[in-house]
Amino acid sequence: MEDRLGPIPFAEMSAAQQVAAQVVIDGPRGALYGPFVPLIRSPELMSAAQQMGEYLRYRSAIGTRLTELAILVTARHWSQQVEWAIHAPIAREYGIAEEAIAAIAARARPTALLADEALVYEFCVQLHQQQRVDDATYAAALAAFGEQGVVDLMGINGYYTFLAMVMNAAQTPAPPTSAPPLP
DSSP, X not given: OOOTTOOOOGGGSOHHHHHHHHHHHHSTTOXXXXXXXHHTTSHHHHHHHHHHHHHHHHHOTTHHHHHHHHHHHHHHHTTOHHHHHHHHHHHHHTXXXXXXXXXXXXXXXXXXXXXXXXXHHHHHHHHHHHSSOOHHHHXXXXXXXXXXXXXXXXHHHHHHHHHXXXXXXXXXXXXXXXXXXXX
16 A cells, blocks of 8 residues: 655744654654644644643643553554554553453453453444443443543543544555554
8 A cells, every 4th residue: 555645844844844753753743643644634634633642642632551551452453563563562561461451452351451451442332333331331430430531431432533534644654563464
């Protein structure tokens, strides 16, 4: 597949693109990569997206370990290779079991999950597959994570769905990674 919206050299970006790109480069990501490569074509949209993503990825109310798990479920649902390549190693680093990561990649229900991870997995799978979350799962998530945690979990699923759609349509290539590509 050909990358439809590949990198633009910084010197060739418009002033608005350069400002938006520099914010991403100066932030915790440290570089303009992944979804921000196609999104730079719309600097205001990219700026709004990167602010939301910075919160959800680095400061969500459910913590990094569970955030990374939710990202993996979303990446698998959308068969999004860039998200998978970036986030599978991070999920592993933050304690998501290798067996669970492999099961998600294979579209199988992971058995090697802690209780809070199993709850996040179920919540995310229901939200993606059924476009809703049943009462029992919602109540369990509310009890475990509180309202802010539940809203952040919904936001993580929505945000990474947005990024997946952008990169799938743009055919953004996955970076080199230690994670095997999704089957």
